[in-house]
Amino acid sequence: MTAQRVVVVGAGLGGLRSAEGLRAKGFEGEIIVIGNEPWAPYNRPPLSKEALTSEIQHEKLAFRIRGNASDVVWRLGESVESADLDSRTVTLSDGTSLSYDGLVAATGVSARRLPISGPPALASGGRHVIRNLDDAIALRAALVPGAHIVVLGAGFIGCEVAATARLLGCTVHCVAIDPHPMVRPLGYELAIELQHRHEAQGVVFHLGTGVTAFEGMGQVTGVLLSDGTHLRADFVLEALGSHCNVGWLEDQRLDLTDGVLTDNALRPMRDGTAVDGVVVVGDIARFPNPRFDEGAFRVEHWNVPTDTGRRASAVLSAYLAGESYDELAQTQWSMLPSFWSDQYDIRMQSYGMTNLADPDRIHLLEGDLHGECVIGYHRGEDLVAVVGLGMLKVVNSYRDQVGSTSFLASQTTA
């Protein structure tokens, strides 16, 4: 028998954890990881935070690779164009094909660009995004004291960069359609409080307004807002969310409406049945999670690639070994999304899914909203998320209570 082969598409955290997980589960065949960045897997969260205040180096951000995965073949700087899940092959951009016995889809997301005319959507034209190391290196070079930066979008990444840019002495304006920064994930009370803290640090917000045009020829010089305001800009950061890198999985009859829809074993769904031999991990996986007994969700949090990578590699290695596969795939698996953010000296830590909360059931649980605090997010009787500003030990103490009451009850009786 020739050795089995697993192809992992995407050399980010999810791809790394899947490869390590396959080895940890005893898979002895070949593992090939294909990644379209030139870099071995590295940590992205610092790219909008501390990495921007010092020299950015891959070696400082690179993940340690577990010893058991030292024989994994890394094909970096190569891109997968398409996959054929019936003949079990992937085709690379140079036209060559690779067959596989198992496939891991871990291609993550890309930064969304504003679809308006103006200078080309390139960092060299003053239009930055932040997703990759190269993006961060370009942004870092632009963030000089006195520079005028306009941040488009007031989500976590936009707000983190706004905070970092203020610390570096830039003039920072932040534009968003939303009424308050981070209001969609955090709710009104906390969003308004954080807005005040950013304003106290000198960030100027333009909220409830969009961008109608970028000014400048080859290079951005300003931004025109839908309320008629003109803002001077030496450069802009487009921090408007993401789109999933799933183009290579098109025409395979998968549900790609938002990432890749999977079953609880992280196998992609095709016409109502799960595709064996394929698993989806990380930012692109839209999976059902019984901890919150809701539909399937995609979560772009740092702990998701590790947790889904573990589950996916267990399922895939059982499939390849032909051992206890059905049993394992049928066993319900659950996970708890967790997120942190650093803005100025504020450490935010969250557990759960704030977006599931009833808008009128978001309450202060502990502390002082204007200082350190823990906020609870409820859906009916269920605590679906907690968010702490500081108070890490306290917010951590709520962690095990997050989830639907029926799920938590089933855990304690189990």
Place this chain on the structure above:
Amino acid sequence: MTFKVIVDMNLCQDHGQCVFAAPEVFELDDAGKLVVLLTEPDDSMRSSVEDAADVCPVQAISIQD
């Protein structure tokens, strides 16, 4: 057999995620600062300490044999 747990305290930002993965080895003190309870844990704890190293957002934890 035991192994060595090394936390780079210059990197550690007290995220406390390691505590959930390996509570016998890592703890947050009352001020929320990381305390390593066992620097040479028994091999039976290896897999939970590896998990702790995986979930540390700043990759401050390493394992040495």
